Amino acid sequence: MKIDDIDAFVAVMRCQSISQAARELGLTQPAITRRVQNFEEALGVQLLDRNSKPPRATVLGRRVHEQCKAVLREIDILCEMAARDLPPAGNIRLGLTQGIGELVTLPVLAELQKKWPDVHPQVVTGSSGQLLLERLECGELDAAVLFLPAGTSLPKNIHGERLFKSKLIVMGCKDEWPKRQYVLEQCNSKGWVLNPDGCGFRAGLMRALAMQGLHLRVNLDSYSRSIQLQSIAQGLGLGLFPEPFLHGNEWSDQLGRVNVTNFKPVIELWLVCDNTLGNLREPVRDFGKYVAHFMTALNGS
Numbered sequence: 001m002k003i004d005d006i007d008a009f010v011a012v013m014r015c016q017s018i019s020q021a022a023r024e025l026g027l028t029q030p031a032i033t034r035r036v037q038n039f040e041e042a043l044g045v046q047l048l049d050r051n052s053k054p055p056r057a058t059v060l061g062r063r064v065h066e067q068c069k070a071v072l073r074e075i076d077i078l079c080e081m082a083a084r085d086l087p088p089a090g091n092i093r094l095g096l097t098q099g100i101g102e103l104v105t106l107p108v109l110a111e112l113q114k115k116w117p118d119v120h121p122q123v124v125t126g127s128s129g130q131l132l133l134e135r136l137e138c139g140e141l142d143a144a145v146l147f148l149p150a151g152t153s154l155p156k157n158i159h160g161e162r163l164f165k166s167k168l169i170v171m172g173c174k175d176e177w178p179k180r181q182y183v184l185e186q187c188n189s190k191g192w193v194l195n196p197d198g199c200g201f202r203a204g205l206m207r208a209l210a211m212q213g214l215h216l217r218v219n220l221d222s223y224s225r226s227i228q229l230q231s232i233a234q235g236l237g238l239g240l241f242p243e244p245f246l247h248g249n250e251w252s253d254q255l256g257r258v259n260v261t262n263f264k265p266v267i268e269l270w271l272v273c274d275n276t277l278g279n280l281r282e283p284v285r286d287f288g289k290y291v292a293h294f295m296t297a298l299n300g301s
Contacts, residue, residue, distance in 0.1 A: 001042040003075060006068050008035035009047060013065045014138050017054050024140070072139070073157070076276035088279045089118035094287055095132040095144030098223040099195075099245055101125030104294040111290045116283045128198030128223075133158070136272060143273035143284040145291045147242060149204045150266050161271045161285075163292040166242040168201060168265040173235040174256035184208060184263045191219035191237040193228050201240045204265050212262075229255065242267055244298040269295065 011021035012032065022032045040047050047061035057065060096105060105123060112121055127135070129146035136144055137155050145163070154160045170187060188209060194202045206216050219237040222228055225245055232239045233254035246252070271288030273281075 002035075002038065003072075005035045005039035005042070006071060008032050009039050010065065010068050010072060012036060012048070012055075013057060013061075014140075073276070076274075079276070079278060087118065088116055088283050090280070091120045091122055092280050092283060093122045093124070093140070093142045094284075095124045095127065095135065095141045095146070096291070097127060097129050097132065097146050098125050099225045099242075100145060100147075100291065100295070102225050103244065103248075103298065104291055107294050108287065108290045112283065112287060115286060119280065119283045121287075128195060129200050130198035133272065136274065139274070141274075142277060142280065143271065143287060145269065145271050145288055147200050147267045148270050149200045150268055152200070152268075154272060157275055159273050159275050161288060163269040163271055163288055164296060165266055165268050166244065168204070168267050169241050169243060169246060170258040170260050170263070171229075171232055171239045171241060171246065171255050172258045173233055174254055176235055177256055177258045181259050181261050184212060184260055185214060187238050187258065187260055187263075188214055188217055191217045193220045193222070193231045193237040193239045194218055195223055196221045200267060201242075201265075204267070205240060205263075208263050208265070225249075240265075242269075244295045247298040 008021065008025065008027075011025055012018055015021045015024060018029050018032050022029045025032065027035075036048065043064070045060055045064075046058055047064055048055040049058050049061075101123070102125075105125060109121060109123065112119065124132075124135075124141065129144075129148060132141065132144040132146050133155070135141045136158060147166075150165070172187075172190070176190075192205070194205070196202075202216075209216055220228070220231050222231075225241075226249070228239050228241075229249050229251050231237065233251035238258060246255075249255075269292060271284070271291075273284050277284055
């Protein structure tokens, strides 16, 4: 029984696709298929129902999958013990939500490469915070920096470090919101320009509206900060942003803050990572430190 065969089976289960698992592991589809078959032969059981498209796990296959994940976690711990005293080197998979990535990816990478020349960051941006957490939990990422609503609980196998807090600011087209104060119901009647489902900002707004018996009205879904700000400036709806997201945009003279008296949300920036980073732990901490540094610098600009 080989670890590579177990890894291939877990990848197929995670991706629910042999072709996607092959891309993730950098192998061909026949190679993935053969590794899963090798694992089945070693156990003497059938793990995948190949009559379904795509192949699905058998009842026993689902039980074996859970045990395989535990085996791979133990192997990660073993590798961390062996590598702990070695200098940091190799690939590291990092995640940033799109809004954060648009602002700080390039300077953060420059600082990481300067301090850790033997570490090779592979950065994923454009996902929601919830999706990054899921990818971290299933082993597709080593660490991520993302905003989470205050009081969020992290999964058991994920380590988290809070980097800073930020108020969420409601923004609208300057000419459309002349009053000094508004309530959430008035804002919701205009509609919102928000990140798609999975965003912590959106989830917090939905909870606040639900407490008032209101349903979220969304006019535009987009992960792009630029598209959101332009749409708000053109009167398409209201937006919800952490303070740093509002700096350095070309529509600032057309935007205004909307003072919502019964909605004062706070969001927290977190560094989240796998518990088995080994000698990559210090580069991951620096990753979080650099993101926080450049984000807080925007507040002062």
